[in-house]
Structure formats: C-alpha cells, structure tokens
Amino acid sequence: MAIPNTDIAEIFNKLADLLEIEGANPFRVRAYRNGARTVGGLSQNIPTLLKEGKDLTELPHIGPDLADKIQTIADTGRLPLLEEVEQRTPEALSKLMAIPGLGAKRIAALHRELQVDSLEDLKRVVRMGKVRELEGFGKKTEELIKTGIERIENSEKRFSLLQAESIVKPLLAYLATIEGGKDVEVAGSYRRRKETVGDLDILITCKQGSPVMEGFVNYEEIKKVLSQGETRATVILRTGIQVDLRLVPQVSYGAALHYFTGSQAHNIAVRQIGIKKNLKINEYGVFKGEQRVGGKTEQEIFEQVGLPYIEPELREDRGEIEAALQGTLPRLITLEDIRGDLHSHTKATDGSNSLEEMAQAAAERGYEYLAITDHSKRVSVAHGLNEKQLARHIKEVDRLNEKLDGIVLLKSIELDILEDGSLDLPDAILKELDLTVCAIHYPLGLSRKKQTERILRAMDNPYFNILAHPSGRLINEREPYPIDLERIMMGAKERGCFLEVNAQPARLDLTDIHCKTAKDLGLKVVISTDAHSITHLDYMRLGIGQARRGWLEPEDVLNTRPLSELKKLLERD
Template sequence: MPIHNSDIARIFNQVADLLEISGANPFRVRAYRNAARTIEDQPQSVAGMLDEGADLSELSGIGKDLAGKISEIVETGRLQMLDDLEQEMPGELAKLLNIAQLGPKRVGTLHRELGIDTLDDLAQAAKAKKIRDLNGFGAKTEKKIREELKRHKGAQARTKFAEAEQLLTPLLDYLGGIEGVKQVAVAGSYRRCKETVGDLDILLTCAHDSPVMDRFVNYEDVSEVSAKGKTKSTVRLRGGLQVDVRVVPQVSYGAALYYFTGSKEHNVAVRKRAVEKGLKINEYGVFRGTDDDEERIAGASEEEVFKAVDLPYIAPELRENRGEIEAAQKGALPELIVREDLRGDLHAHTRATDGHASLQEMIEAARELGYSYLAITEHSQAVSVAKGFNRKRLEQQIAEIDQLSDELSGFRIFKSIEVDILADGSLDLPDEVLAKLDLTVCSVHSKFNLSVEKQTERIIRAMDNPHFNILGHPTGRLINEREAYAVDMEKIMGAAKERGCFLELNAHPDRLDLNDRHCRMAKEMGVKVAISTDAHSTAGLKNIRYGIDQARRGWLSKDDVLNTRRVADLLKLLKR
C-alpha cells in the first residue's frame, strides 16, 4: 500500500494529541506536531525519498528517532507507539477530538474533572450542564458542544484540498499512462478549488479498446470497488475518499467537464439561460431542437458551451452562482489573480522560534521562487511554547536582518513580527520596539471562546495601535479541526479600512483563512488582502498556491492583493 505524506503527518498529529491529553511534556508534544508539519510541507513523497536511500534525519526537526518512526510507518502502514497510546487511553477519548470545540487540553480536562471517556459521556455531561463550570469552558462552549455533537452524528466526512491533492496527483499520472488514454481531467469541487472535497470526479477520453477501467479498479491505493462498467467505475481509496472515473466521447469532452465541475447551482442557472434560448445543455453537449430531432451545436470544449449561451468563459473557481453569470453577461468578470502576480510573502517563521529553517535558508528559498521580498514574522513572547520573541530577542533579529540586508542586492528582508493580540486588545510587545519594524502581522492565538461582541472589540482595539498592519489568519479556524472564533467580519473590515489596516489570507492548507466569502467581502469593501503562507520551512513557502486558489474563489484580482506591489509602493501602503 502506498503511504502518502498526509498519512505520516496524520499519525504524528494523532500521537501529539494523545500525548497532550495524557499530560505529557509540552516539548515532546511539540516535536511530533513540528514533525507532522515538516512532512506535510515536503514537496516530494517521503516514502519515495526513503526508497532512494535518503537520510530523513537530515530534515529539519526530524532527527534519528522520528526518522525511524517514519520508516516504520512507510514499511508497515502503522506506528506501534500510536497503537500503544490508543490502548492506554481510556474509552473513546481519542474520538472526542473529532468534536470541533475540543482540543487535546480540553479533552484532558473533561476526562480528569468529569470522568468523561466517550462521546455518550460527553453528551450526558453537556445535557446535565456540568461542562459549563469547568475552567476554560462556560455556558456558551457547552452549548456549542451540544450542537457539534448533533452535527457530528450526521456529518459526512470531507477531505482537505491539499490531502486530496496528494492522493489525486499519482492517480492522474497512473491513469494518463494507460494505453489508449488521451485526456485525463479532474472535475467536481476539486476543480473549483473548494477547501474540502467530498469525493473526486475524473473524466477521460480514450481509445475504445483501452484497458483503463480494468487498470483503474486495480490501482494500488484502492481498498474497495463499488461499481465497474465500460464508461463509469467507482472505488474507495484506502484513506476513505471515493473516486468516480468516467469515460466520455471526445465530442462531448468539454460539455462533460463543464457539467461535472459544477456547482449544481451554477449549472442550473446556466441551463435555465439555455432553455430561454431554445437550447438544452447536459453532459453530452449543447443541443438545439426536439428530443426526436436534436442537433448538437457545442460540447467538445467548455468555451463552446459558454459561447452557445452568449457568455464568455467563466473560471471554475467562480462557478458557485454567486453573481458570476450576471458579471459575465455584463463583461464585468474580474481578472483573477495568478501566482506570477505576487512579489513576496509577508508571513514566515525561522528556527529562531518554531520554524525549521534558518533566516538565510528562508531568504534563499524565497529568492528561488522569484520573490523580491520576504517578511520574517517570528512569534511574540505570549506564544511561549514556540519560543516567542521578547523585546531583546526581536531587537537582536532586527540587527541581524540589517546586517544581512547590506549583503543582499535586489531583495528586501522586511523586519517584522507576528505579534499576539492579547485578551484586552493590546499588542504583546511595546510600541517602542514595534516602531522599529517594517510591518506587523497581528494575530489572535488565545481566548477563542469570547463572545462575538468581545472578540470583535478586542481586534478593533488592537487595530487602534498605529503599529498594527495586517490581521493574521483573521478567524482562527483550522479546517476540519477547529471552528472559527465568533467575530463580526464586516465590522472588522470596516475598522480596517478606516485605520489603513489589511487582512491576511493565510495560505496554509489547514487554514485558508480568510475563506472565499470573506475575500469577496474584503474586495467589495475596498480592504486589501495579503496572501501569505505562514511558512515554518522552506517548503512551506510553496503553499502559496493554495492561497491563490482561495483568492480566486473570492474574486480577488491583482490590485486587491497587498503583496503584488513593488517594495516602495508596499511600504507606502503600510504607513498608517
């Protein structure tokens, strides 16, 4: 069975969760979380690296012990340490982590204080109003836990985009190499770059005698074959993701790609437009006439389909029936941002705090990406587990950057910090040192359970500080892991515009925060967005592509994005 980077990262994160629940040393917990992040950020398959004889202990933050555990996972598909931890864990404690309001610390508290071992225990305690009295919970959190338990019962699992990508890329290569296969394309929500996908839809054209379906159902990562036919087969991969493969005629390829890309709401609106013109659109093409006497007038390409209903091509990321059809009709579709528009990254960490590369290594990686600048944004002192900077350490790094800058030509290192927004809205470092920086990324890392009014007030009060530039990962959500904290984003954006502040679109695939709707809101309110990676390694800088996808879903153009500017223009915008 193939072992993907996401499999290894998932196991290491599970180990970290169980260690944290049991009250293990925080630095040991952090080591497994950092290792998971390192593996996730690797552009190359770690299993493939082992096959080529690579020494994984040379990867930042791995070491010989963790390298041995990675080898064990690749060779056996499991980790004995995780099995042992799960056996030691009472009841179903690990399952409690699937409830959005509960992280390892809270699960540990629930177990120690209330003896909660199972989901049923949790439901009974919430119903009996026992949870609200625990330190760090409260009545609102208790209510959210009850609501989350109800959702959890009927929830359909969705896979994060980046995890789906790791499964999809080798499968597409495999299908494309089968005899007689001509075209292979992914459709569905994946092609629309949604942050999570329910399943994968793959379309292909091929010669009539191609063995593609026989080969597909025997792909090494398939765990279950649900259906097998000449034109459609459905399987489930070992990780649980369903994949449908359809063979379509060349003449219908564009129509099928359009139809199965969706969204359903977009397709319905375009079909309605077609009916008004006396046409019919389906996965086989665009037709004129009656069922008894139909003429196919388009279908080989998506451009043909749109042209048949008098519309320009609409990018897949926009196909959600959120005004894109009306904009297309008026010739007002945005010119969506592309990766080449970005000139730098405004959120990155080094090993001085919780990153895995040196300052010099991060700079070189940014230059290799074609950037002309990089902001070094270590954590501030409130994030003690990440060795956050106090004033003295920040001033030392400022001096180091000044020295490095003298040795560089054509590249700017922005002196910066990811400074915590404290509970009272103050920033975690004094103004005198913040004034020495080129920019600040200001983030909430604690007190996620404040009311929407208090959380909004807290962030706006922080924006009142003249040294506040960019609001980092503005809602604090982690996809499939932690819900966004309650905050009034419209008020936040209004305050940002009034004060000359900006919002981050954090491109890490676990965050993608802002979401697409908030990106659109920022555009409409005239608040510029910084697309940044929050990179903790050189490989992490490449996650920028996920942020670009999200920005495109949010209708963002080059002008809407802060870090498309040249250095001088960017510095002007950053001045309060």
Template sequence: MPLHNRDIAGQFDEVADLLEIQGANTFRVRAYRNAARTLRDLPHSIIDMVEAGEKLTELPGIGKDLASKIETIVKTGKFPQLDKLKKKVPAGLTEIKGIAGLGPKRVEKLYEALGVEDLKGLKKAAEDGRVRELSGFGRKTEENILHELETRGSGTRRSLLSEAESRAEPLVDYLDSIDGVDKVVVAGSYRRRKETVGDLDVLVSCTKNSRVMQRFIDYEDVEEVVSQGETRASVILRGGLQVDLRVVASSSYGAALVYFTGSKAHTVQVRKMGQEQGLKINEYGVFEGNKRVAGKTEEGVYEVLGLPYIEPELREKRGEFEAALDNALPELVTLSDIKGNLHNHTKASDGSATLREMAEAAKAQGWAYLAITDHSKALRIANGLDEERLAKQIDEIDALNDELSDITLLKSIEVDILENGSLDLPDTILQRLDLRVCSVHSHFGLSRDKQTRRLLRAMDNPCFNILGHPTGRLIGSREAYPVDMERVIDHAKENGCVLEINAQPQRLDLDDVYCKIACEVGVKLAISTDAHTPHHFGFMRYGIDQARRGWATAEDVVNTRSLKGLRELMTR
C-alpha cells in the same frame, strides 16, 4: 501497498488527536503535530531516507523518539503506540472528530460530559438539545452538527484541499500515462478549489481500446473497488477518499466538465438559461432539438448562452452570471502575479530555517521580497521575541540585506493582539520595522462584541498593517472565534489596514466569502504562507485559490506590488 510520507504523517496526526481527546500534555500533542507537518511537507521520501540510513533527527521537529517510531513504521508497517491508543479510546470518537468544527478537545468534552461515543450518540445528543448546553458549543454549533450529519451521506469525511491534492495529482499523472488517454481532469469541488473536498470526480477522454478502466482499479493506492463498468468505476483509496472515474466522449468533454465541476446551483442556472433559449443542456452536450450545437469545450457551452468563460473558482452562483452578462467578470489573481511573501518564521521563534536559508529559498521562488515575521513574546510556546531580541534581529536583517542580491528581507514581526486590543510590543520598536502582521493567538473564548472591539482597537494603532489569519480558525479542528467580520472589514477600510489570506492549508483564513466582501468594499488583501520552513512556500498556491474564490484580482492583493509599491502601501 507502498507507504508515502502522507500516510505516516496521517498516523502521527491520529496519535495527536487521540492524545488530545485523552487530555494529554499539550507539548506532547504538539510534538506529534509538528512531526506530522514536517513529514507531510517533506519534498522527498522519508522511506528512502530510512532505507539509506540517513539521520531523521536532522529533520525539523524529529527527535530520537519520533525518529525511532518512523523507522518502525517504515520497516514493519505497524505503529504500536497508535494501536494501543485506539484500544483505550472508543472507536467512534475518531469518526466524530471528522465532523467539521469538532476538534479533539470538543470531542473529549462530548465524551466526558454527555457520554457521546459515536455518530449515533452525537446525533441523539444534538437532537435532544444537550449539545448546546455545553460550554463553548451553543445553538449554532448544534445546528451545524445536525446539518453535517444529515448531508455527509455515507459518513465519508471531507479532506483538506491539500490532502486531496496529494492523492489526486499522482493519480492524474498515472492515468495520463496510460496508452490512449487524451485528457484527465479532476472536476467537482476539487476543481473549484474549495477548502475541503468530499470525493474526487475524474473525467477521462480516451480511445476506445484504452485499458484505462482496468489500470484505474489496479492503481497502487486503491483499497476497495466499489463498482466497475465500461465507462464508470468507483474506488476507495487508502485513507478513505472515494474517486469516481468517468470516461467521456471528446465531443461531450466540455459539457461534462461544466456539469461535474458544478456547483449544483451553478449548473442548475446553466440549464435554466439554456431552457429559456430553447436549448437542452446536460453532461453530454448542448442540444437544439436532436442537434448537438455545443459541448466539446466549456467555452462553447458558455458561448452558446451568450456568456464569456466563467472560471471554475467562481461557479458558486454568487453573482457570476450577472457579472458575465455585464462583461464584468474579474480578471482573477494568479500565482505569477505574486512578488513576495509577507508572513514567515525562522529559527528565532518556531521556524526551522535561518534568515539566510529563508532568503535564498524565497529568491529561488522568484520573489523580490520576503517579510520575516517571527512571533512576539506573548507566544511563549513559540519562543516569541521580546524587544531586545527583535532589535538584534533587525540588525541581522540589515547586515544580511547588504550581502544578498535579487531578494530583500523585510523587517517585521507577527505581533500578538492582546486581550485588551493592545499590541504585544511597544510602538518604539514596532516603528523600526517595515511592516507588522498583527494576530490573535489567545483568548478565543471572548464574546463576539469583546472580540470585535479587541480587533478594532488594535487596528487603530498606527503600527498595525496586516491582520493575520483574521478569524483564527483551523479547518476541521477549531472554529473561527466569534467576531463581527463585516465590522472589522469596514474598520480596516477606514484605517488603511490589510487583511491576510493565510495560505496554510488548515487555515485558508480569510475564507472566500469574507474575501469577496473585502474586495467589494476596497479592502486590500495579503496572500501569505505563514511559512515555518522553506517547504511551506509552496502553500502560496492555496492562498491564490482562496483569493480567486473570493473574486480577488491582482490589484486587490498588496504583495503583487513591487517592493517600492509595497512600502508605499505599508505606510499609514
């Protein structure tokens, strides 16, 4: 099978996980994670670069040692270091780190303190109440572990939406190119744009003589064919993602999309509403007796129920039916609404590009402005800026803005919120900036009350504009720190503060639930990429997905404003 950037990135991430489970040096672990991120975000093939003899060391985060390892993988298909690590670490631990909320450090603690080596041992420890006794776990974590073990079925781990997309989009293009294929849509949680995806449900409409089934199982990334029939087949792709393909008649395609897009609660309500009107609704259509009255399009399915079309992101049975009946569904924010990006890093801290390179790339995106938010001094591992270095950057941005056209760099900082709730830099320098993104990067273990008061105190500072990645979570590896987010949202409203939807695929923070709550009370959102390279600007679409799942409109999002409108909102 041909290698892809994501495959090598996945191996580097696995090395980082195993090293972290072993308690290896933090900087060593970070090097592999940064390299994995570079490979995953690279817009061209690393394999082509190796074959062309290009210098891999020119890529961000790739030194001589890692470049050599990449070349070995490309040329031999093997990664000796990963193989050695797998022999030292019980194989079952890699399955455990697939459980949501159990990152490498927690897996290490389970292994060292409780002797947990596999999923069976984890379940036994949780059922016995031993997990909650570990520092940093607690009853809720134990309950979450048991819940996931009960609901994850075959043990297939959920993938980040971005990872699933990297598999799904090439597959859709491949299927769409097959003779006789008319429509190809990936349904399920993927279409609802949930932050993680269990498997992919692909619906295809095609002519009778199309060879789509055979071509599907012949796809280059297929590792195992689970089943194959005339209208349905299931395969496992390399990397473990299961894909179910269904061939659907064009007359039923809309009904099938409603059914297989879900969520389950949403489709149950659709069927219930149909029954109340004497209709039978299933994946084949809407029937009145034996007569099909709708089903070719999704719009037709909803229309026969007296409803307007409900966007896939809203189909979670969280009020969408009531809003539809009241003709009050939101006009959801779109990628084209975005006028700029308010959280980005350069070489001055832990980014990989210069001010000019970031500005030109933002201009190419069609944005009118880009905030430069390098880290502040407390984050030493990221080469954070002190007062003197920030003052120098302010002058550099002013000078560069005099040269640039059709793009404005905003002077900003991602300033750390310290343990006591104060900001990492003095107000005298912060007041010189256009805006401030304020974030927590330390002391995640504070109690819920202390963490909440920490954020509330920070928001009381007139220099505070945007709360960056508000809960600090990393999906699948670090849980949100304990905080009363509803209280934080209320305080943000009182102080005119903005909450960020961080579009980094591993963050997507705020989540959709708190995003919806924020919108309901009138707190504004900023959808930002937290870009460390221009390639990360593409993450904006994931932030849009999260905002749409949270019912956000363009009016709810500050960076849909013109530069003038944004400046007005950033003035407290």
C-alpha cells in the same frame, strides 16, 4: 502501498494526542507534532523520497528515531508504538481533542473520573450533567463541549484541499501509466478549488477498447470497488474518499468537464440561458434539435450561450453569469502575480528553518521580498520574542540583507492583540519594523461586540498593518470566533490597514465570501502562507485558489506590488 504524507502526519498527531493525554514528557509530544508538521508540509510524497534514497534526517525536526518510524509507516501503513499506546489509552480519545474546551488534561480527567473512552461516552455524561461537577470544568465548559459535539456530528466527512491534492497527485501519476488515456482532469469542487472536498470526479478521454477502466480499478490504493461499468467506475480509496472515474468521448469532453465541474447552481443558470436559445445542454454536448453544435471544449459551451469563458473558481452562481453578460468578469489573480510573502516563521520561535534558508527558498520561488514574522512573547512563553529579543532579531535581518542578492527580508513580527485591544510589544520597538502582522490567539470566547471592538482598538495603533487569519477559524476543527467582520473591514480601510488571506490549509481565512466582501468594499488584502518551514511557502497556491473564488484581481492584493510600492501602501498617515 504509497501512503500519503497526510496519513503519516495524522499517525504522528494521533500519537502526540494520546501521549499528551497520558501526561507524557512535553518535549516528546512536541517532537511528534513537529514531525507531523514537517511531513504534512512536504511537496513530495514520503514513499517517493524513500525510493530516491533521501535521508529523512535532513528534514527539519526529523531525527533518526522519527525517520525510522516514518520508514515503518511507509512500508507497512502502521506504527507499532501507536498501537501500543492505544492499548493503554483508547484511540477514540484523540478525536475529542477537536472539541473546543477540551485539552489533554481535561480529556484525561474525563477518562479517569467518568470513564469516558469515546464520543458516545462523552455525549452520555454531558447529557447527565456530570461534566459540570468535575473540578476545573463547570456549566459554561459543559455547554461549550456540548456545542462542539453537535458540530462534529453534523459535519460530513470532507477532506482539506491539501489532503485532496496529496490523494490526487499519485492517482493521476498512476493513470498516466495506463495505455490509451489522453485528456485527464479532476472536476467537481476540487477543480473549483473549494476549501474542502467531499469526493473526486475524474474525467478521461480515451480510445474505444483501451484498458483505462480495468487499470483504474486495479489501483493499489483502492479499498473497495462500489461499481464498475464500461464508462464509469466508483471506488473508495484507503483514505476513505470516494472517486468516480468517467470515460468520455473526445467530442463530449468539454461538455462533461463543464457539467461535472459544476456547481449545480451554475450549470442550471447556463442551461436556462440555453433553453431561451432553443439549445439543450447536458454532459454530452450542446444540441440544437438533434444536431450537436458544441461540446468538444468548455469554450464551445460558453460560446453557444453567448458568454465568455468563466473560470472554474467562479462557477457558484454568485453573479458570474451576470458579470459575463455585462463584460465585467474579473481578471483573476494567479500565482505568477505574487511578488512576496508577508507572513513566515523561523527557528527563532516555532519555525523549522533559519532566516537564510527561508530567504533562499523565497528567492527560488521568484519572490522579491519575504516578511519574517516570528511570534511575539504572549503566544508562547518558551518561544515568543520579547522586546530585547526582537531588537536582536532586527539586527540579524539587517546583517543578512547586506549579503542577500535578489530578495529582501522585511522586518516584522506576528504580534498578539491583547484582550484590551493593545498590542503585545511597545511602540518603541514596533517603529523599527517594516510592518506588523497582528492576530488574536486568545481569548477566543469574547462576545461579538467585545471581539470586534478589541480589533478596532488595536487598529488605532499607528504600527498596526495587517490582521492575520481574521476569523480565527480552523477548518473542520474550530468555528470562527464571533466578530463583525464587515465592520472590521470598513475600520481597516478607514485606518489604512489590511486583512490577510491566510493560506494555511487548516485556515484559508479569509473565506472566499469574505474575499469578495473586501473587494466590494475596496479593501485590499494580503495573501500569505504563515509558513513555518520552507515547504509551507508552497501553500501560496491554496491562498490563490481562495482569492480567485473571492473574485480577487492582482490590484486587490497588496503583495502583487513591487517592494517600493508595497512600502508606500504600508505607510500610515
């Protein structure tokens, strides 16, 4: 059983949640959260590393104790300590941590005072109006909790793109070992690079009589086989995700790939063009009467209806058909277009690696520059940089740049936008930086008008450069804070500021829709990883996927520029 890294990270996060609810030592709780972040950000699966004899204690935040626990989880799929804690504190309480307004202390109070052990218990006491009566809660908090419960209940089970990748990678590796398979592709929303994935559609071409189907249903990660036929099987994996495998003949591969990639609205639009040309288009091919005239490749599908090839990320029926007909499809940005990353963290605050390690990792990815954006003091009393600490940090970056070859570290900081719109540190130190990455972390509950004006006031500061994770959302966890994002985009363009596409898998913020809005307004964006370790730098691919879905081209993105041009664009009048 090859347990995915995301599952190991989830076990550690759940343990951290329950320990925090119990009031355990904060350093112990933080150790598990840091361990979860390290494991979740690895590019290689833990079982593979263990098989290769990797010493896990060489990983950031992984000491001998956590390494032993990871080994146990990898071997058994369980963690006895978590099961022991769950005997004392109900497992369901950890799920309540995703509800806005509920932290560990409030959950502990609900558990202690109102015997809340589950989401159903919480719904009951909210409905009875008992929550507002507890000390430290009140009517406003109760309403916030009620809204959070409704959001959780109304959301279907969807996996982040990173979770889906961690499931797909070993599955494809397994399928490659089965004799007879040829072309293999994951279609659906995964191929369109949507930020969340509900299920997986996999297409395989193979010779007749090959053992691909039988091999697939024997995959060790399958929890249940829902159906199995000669050309299709549907299974549920241990992770809970559904996988549909389809065997398709080579002559229909392109048609099937187009059909199952979707979206449905895009497919309907293409079929309607086909109907006008007396063509029938389905998953088996393109037909004129009874004659097949295309379908072996996707290119043939588009050619038959008079369209150029449309990239999967654009297939949402959001104007791509019209753009294709007019010859105005964008040349979408690729990972190879990126010259550097403008949002990253080191050990100086809450990162896992040193300045030099981050620089080396960025250089290995072919980057020309990397901005070091450790947090300012307001984000964390224990870890944020104050003015004097930032001054020392600037000197350290300068010293390291003198010996670095092939890459430049940019002096920066992730700077809090305070409630009144001022920035967390004085201009006297900000003017020493190459750029600033500014963000809202709290309070998140201001009105739409106040939150918007707060950011616009911050942008009035001549040392404001980039607005980080602009909507503040966390996918499947936290809704965006109320904000007039189009007004902020217009304000940013007027002031010479930029917005970020944050590539963290839980954020992907800006959304694809807002990426397109920025493009339409002529506002350039930055695609950054918000990396807290060297492995997080690889999240850039997720940001690229989001940008491609938003029609972005290289010229729409600031960090496709060489350093000299980047610095000129960052200069404010």
